[in-house]
Amino acid sequence: MLKSLGRIVKWSGDRRKRLYLGFVYSFFHTIFTALPIMGAAHGLNLILADHRGEAELSSWWVGGMAVFMVAAVAGRFWFAYLRAVAQESVGYEVTAEQRIRIGGILKQVPLGFFDKKNAGEIASAVTTDLSFIEMLGMKMIDVVVNGYISALTLVICLAFYSLPVALVALAGILLSALFLKLLGLQSRKNAPVHQQAQDNMVSAAIEYIRGMPTVKAFKQDGVSREGVRRAFQMSKEINIKIEKNYVPYNTLHQFALKAASVGIVAVSALLAARGVMDLPTMLMMSIFSFVIFGHVESVNNAAHVLEVIDVTLDKLEDIEQAEGSDRNSRDLALSAYDISFREVSFAYDDQRDVLKDISFVIPQNTTTAIVGPSGSGKSTICRLIAKFYPADRGSVSVGGIDVSEIHGDSLLQHISMVFQKVYLFQDTILNNIRFGRPEASFEEVEEAAKKACCHEFIMALPSGYETVIGDGGSTLSGGEKQRISIARAMLKDAPIVILDEATASVDPENEQAIQQAISALVHGKTIVIIAHRLATIRNADQILVLDEGRIVQRGKHEELITQEGIYRRFMAIRQTAEGWEM
Numbered sequence: 001m002l003k004s005l006g007r008i009v010k011w012s013g014d015r016r017k018r019l020y021l022g023f024v025y026s027f028f029h030t031i032f033t034a035l036p037i038m039g040a041a042h043g044l045n046l047i048l049a050d051h052r053g054e055a056e057l058s059s060w061w062v063g064g065m066a067v068f069m070v071a072a073v074a075g076r077f078w079f080a081y082l083r084a085v086a087q088e089s090v091g092y093e094v095t096a097e098q099r100i101r102i103g104g105i106l107k108q109v110p111l112g113f114f115d116k117k118n119a120g121e122i123a124s125a126v127t128t129d130l131s132f133i134e135m136l137g138m139k140m141i142d143v144v145v146n147g148y149i150s151a152l153t154l155v156i157c158l159a160f161y162s163l164p165v166a167l168v169a170l171a172g173i174l175l176s177a178l179f180l181k182l183l184g185l186q187s188r189k190n191a192p193v194h195q196q197a198q199d200n201m202v203s204a205a206i207e208y209i210r211g212m213p214t215v216k217a218f219k220q221d222g223v224s225r226e227g228v229r230r231a232f233q234m235s236k237e238i239n240i241k242i243e244k245n246y247v248p249y250n251t252l253h254q255f256a257l258k259a260a261s262v263g264i265v266a267v268s269a270l271l272a273a274r275g276v277m278d279l280p281t282m283l284m285m286s287i288f289s290f291v292i293f294g295h296v297e298s299v300n301n302a303a304h305v306l307e308v309i310d311v312t313l314d315k316l317e318d319i320e321q322a323e324g325s326d327r328n329s330r331d332l333a334l335s336a337y338d339i340s341f342r343e344v345s346f347a348y349d350d351q352r353d354v355l356k357d358i359s360f361v362i363p364q365n366t367t368t369a370i371v372g373p374s375g376s377g378k379s380t381i382c383r384l385i386a387k388f389y390p391a392d393r394g395s396v397s398v399g400g401i402d403v404s405e406i407h408g409d410s411l412l413q414h415i416s417m418v419f420q421k422v423y424l425f426q427d428t429i430l431n432n433i434r435f436g437r438p439e440a441s442f443e444e445v446e447e448a449a450k451k452a453c454c455h456e457f458i459m460a461l462p463s464g465y466e467t468v469i470g471d472g473g474s475t476l477s478g479g480e481k482q483r484i485s486i487a488r489a490m491l492k493d494a495p496i497v498i499l500d501e502a503t504a505s506v507d508p509e510n511e512q513a514i515q516q517a518i519s520a521l522v523h524g525k526t527i528v529i530i531a532h533r534l535a536t537i538r539n540a541d542q543i544l545v546l547d548e549g550r551i552v553q554r555g556k557h558e559e560l561i562t563q564e565g566i567y568r569r570f571m572a573i574r575q576t577a578e579g580w581e582m
């Protein structure tokens with residue numbers, strides 16, 4: 001528990017001074033809680049003495065006592081207020097910064113990071129997990145640290161009146177702390193399981209929502225709902241099991257404190273019966289027995305929460321320590337745009353190389369078509385050019401500079417990418433195209449849209465360029481989305497264009513429009529194109545034929561078509577598909 005508290009304090013960074021200040025306020029808050037009780041006991045003592053005729057109480061004394069009581073109560077609230085101001089907002093402030101920091105880190109990490117972690121894990125880290133620390137981190141500091149400061153301060157106050165009573169109180173606190181330790185050990189085992197169940201639930205929910213169109217198309221909602229239902233059921237069962245595990249330790253913790261309360265009253269009564277303690281002090285001790293453990297009683301919940309916070313902090317640290325792909329890179333302005341792969345090998349995981357010892361050069365302002373069977377590594381080559389993943393061996397360079405030396409943002413300024421699977425943001429069409437160059441004027445956006453053959457269909461939409469596209473761009477057809485993404489790339493006007501030529505989901509009319517848009521986009525650029533269309537392949541300056549991660553043929557169409565091999569077979573299939581004659 002102490003370790004977890006230490007981590008929360010460390011997590012607070014520069015704001016930890018406010019936490020320490022809060023501890024001081026908490027100490028004074030307790031003193032001011034104890035003062036009215038001690039004042040009342042003192043007053044009662046004097047009143048009794050007055051009754052016995054041993055002393056005489058003046059009205060000045062009564063007035064002074066009243067002022068003292070009011071001041072003590074006011075002081076208590078004042079220090080409670082100061083503590084809350086110092087400590088409580090720290091969690092919100094730190095999490096706000098951390099969310100932004102993690103956003104920046106996620107932008108820097110190679111895409112492989114997202115392959116290794118599932119979406120639910122990352123989503124819950126930046127949403128529910130951080131919210132958990134945001135809401136409960138400071139509460140735990142208050143409950144545990146301030147709780148113990150309060151209890152120990154009151155024990156010291158008791159010690160001024162009676163050492164045996166103070167020792168009983170201390171024994172209660174120590175015994176309850178021992179049971180809390182056992183509860184903490186139990187929580188340490190349970191917290192990762194609880195966290196995993198939470199991640200699984202988020203992943204299952206994301207998967208369910210993402211897969212909804214496919215589920216509906218195949219009428220399989222029963223099957224997909226089953227996954228979510230199982231994750232929810234599992235989470236419920238784990239939570240119930242965890243709660244049951246805690247019951248014995250919770251009970252023992254509460255028992256130790258209640259027994260100590262009874263012990264304080266009993267020892268005080270015994271001392272009073274023997275004449276060692278006066279009656280007002282005994283009454284004061286009885287009142288203390290109610291308030292002394294008030295704060296530490298709720299620490300049992302904290303033991304579990306702190307273990308979950310510990311696991312959550314591990315997860316966040318894991319993300320924060322993810323190695324960015326731009327570690328040794330600089331902002332570099334490229335002056336040439338040729339691309340070269342030198343003996344490049346790459347694997348997504350440790351299992352198998354997806355690219356094997358690949359070398360090629362794409363001269364500036366030429367078009368290179370990459371062809372090959374599905375899974376041969378075409379998209380992977382494009383991802384390595386854009387530095388989405390680092391090469392495992394060999395080097396990838398652009399303009400003669402190894403991409404590992406170029407900062408990702410710098411490199412991508414020079415590259416436009418048009419993917420087969422287009423992602424459009426849930427925003428206006430204008431902003432979706434402007435994503436290519438945020439500072440572009442409306443006229444420039446319109447011009448790019450015209451060149452990309454999307455102006456007409458955009459104007460036919462109810463709000464034109466201001467039309468908000470649904471989640472993931474779902475209100476547009478596949479071809480329209482593709483053309484918007486081409487307009488985006490066109491607006492960016494980068495010297496290198498990486499293009500995944502989509503044909504499958506597009507009707508002939510749309511395809512013609514897309515081809516027209518692509519021709520406008522690629523004019524005078526260095527083009528890498530994952531090619532499917534015969535016309536594109538035939539017109540390419542260079543064709544790379546890929547098979548199982550190796551370049552098996554390379555050259556121009558006229559040379560390759562005369563050679564026996566994959567290319568010829570591939571072309572024959574494409575010709576049949578497009579209805580061409582040899």
Ligand SMILES: Nc1ncnc2c1ncn2[C@@H]1O[C@H](COP(=O)(O)OP(=O)(O)OP(=O)(O)O)[C@@H](O)[C@H]1O
Nearest residue numbers: 115348349354372373374375376377378379380381
């Ligand atoms: N993120 C990933 N994690 C693990 N393996 C991957 C990942 N992406 C691709 N692969 C694997 O790498 C190999 C090459 O994939 P790649 O997408 O480069 O092929 P491709 O030639 O572009 O295929 P297609 O024409 O079907 O798009 C495939 O076996 C694929 O399963």
